[in-house]
Amino acid sequence: MFSAGIFMLLLGCGLLVRSWRVSHARYHAISEQDYYRLIAESAGDVFFKVQRGSARISWSSDPAAEILDYDPDELELQPDNIEQWIYADDRRAFREAWDGLLEGHRVDLDVRLITKHGSRRWVHILAVPVAVVNGAPFQAVGVVRNTDRLHEMQEELAESRRLQLAGTLASGIAHEFNNLLTPIRGFIELALDHLGPNHVVSDGLQTALGRVEHCAHLVSQIQAYGRKSLLMPEPVDLNALLPSVIRVAMSAFRGRGLPIELHQEWAHDLPPLWVDRSQFQEAVVQLVRNAIEAMPQGGMLTVRAEALFVKEAKSAAGQVRHGGEYLCLTVGDTGVGMAPEIIDQIFDPFFTTHGRAGKRGMGLSVVQGMVAQHGGWLEIKSAPGKGSEIRMFLPLQPVKAPPEQEGRVDVDGTMQVLPAAPVGRLLVGEDEEHIRRLVAKVFASEGWEVEEVGNYEEVLARVDNGSFDYDLLILDMTMGGPPLERVLESVASRHPEAAVVIMSGFDADDRVKRLLLGHRRVGFMHKPFSPKDLLQKVDTLLG
Helix, strand or coil: CHHHHHHHHHHHHHHHHHHHHHHHHHHHHCCHHHHHHHHHHHHCCEEEEEECCCCCEEECHHHHHHHHCCCHHHCCCCCCCHHHHECHHHHHHHHHHHHHHHCCCCEEEEEEEECCCCCEEEEEEEEEEEEEECCEEEEEEEEEEECHHHHHHHHHHHHHHHHHHHHHHHHHHHHHHHHHHHHHHHHHHHHHHHHCCCCCCHHHHHHHHHHHHHHHHHHHHHHHHCCCCCCCEEEECHHHHHHHHHHHHHHCCHHHCCCEEEEEEECCCCCCEEEEHHHHHHHHHHHHHHHHHCCCCCEEEEEEEEEEEECCEECCCCCEECCEEEEEEEEEECCCCCCHHHHCCCCCCCCCCCCCHHHCCCCHHHHHHHHHHCCCEEEEEECCCCCEEEEEEEECCCCCCCCCCCCEECCCCCEECCCCCCCCEEEEECCCHHHHHHHHHHHHHCCCEEEEECCHHHHHHHHHCCCCCCCEEEEECCCCCCCHHHHHHHHHHHCCCCEEEEEECCCCCHHHHHHHHHCCCEEEEECCCCHHHHHHHHHHHHC
């Protein structure tokens, strides 16, 4: 029995030795090239070895071919031709690094490769010299890793930060300009009301008022670029709106005699588009005018609208595009077209390809900001000499529309206030003296008793004491002192019958929306405003 046990043990050991020998033989049967291949297939990297003075590189061919979009059997990568796959702007840095590697220096380098189809792809090269003999390395080994997605993510992050900074800067600039424009516009309108339309200076004042409106429009474009505006969506009938907007956009070119052939194409049963009407009109005007500008000798302008179902996907920049029903508005031209490097810049503020100072403006950056704020995106197709096509996608999803406000036009072109705003006691809180004087003058001329303060401490002092008897407070949103939210809470709790109008050179944002929803008798006026608009707002609040 003991002998049988010894026999079985020896037999088992023999089988193990045989198995080890077979495995060891197979292990030795794997070539060096196979090692590279197995490792590379797992890591997705390109491993290489190069010997100094040799005309050959040992490398893992499959991953290298995959990075360069070649089939493995059609790619030959050797020291004398390796630079042909390096992007021209990176060849000098690569050559210096490669020569340094063969001289015994470590390589840690990012370069761009040119793929089979001509596109650029980022890779990271890490290589070290090995097997030093008499101080001179006779070979080096390294790895090439595809870092294109990493660079893409870094660029997206940098772009996001740039847009955030630009938006903050744009919003701040717009706020300051709106504060400057408010008293200019207000006092011009007061002068027009006082002098009447037949006065000798009325035409000049009307011209000045028109220039102020133009400046205010430019500021609103800056704010749209910064994506700081509060949307006021409403159902828009495209069949009724598009023809008139296109005519307005084309009217600026009637005096040039350009032979523009207009082709319009959309179904009569397009669903209503829930969108901020003024922003959408501005976007369409910008697209049409840009298309005509791109045809200096004339050509065909195409405007096409259709409802499409879009599957959820990612854009080329990695942004998620949610699936659903979208309106696709296409504006195309048969003009000069754009090269890829131009397409990359067309959304930059004040960028232009027309070379005419009068045409420089926010342009397509405004369109991009509007579309993004509505949850859509833009797609561009263009090539030099083959025209351009811009497709604007906007979601076809209903949102609650705000109540409409009606107004009539006075003889001087401004809003006529009917009926007149009621009379009472007013507290004006504004740290800009000229705006404070304007508001006080407007309401004093209507018979109001007006008191002025310059910060929120003074406002709270009057709200919290026992002698508060104001019917109305008109407050700047960004005065110094306690937060506006605290002031409104105090007014609502102690004097709920008082109405409040918030003024701001910033566009209405989510903070304003929360303030309006949280308080029953609170309104908002965006600077620069017409004195008559302000009176109408007060009439609505107190009515």
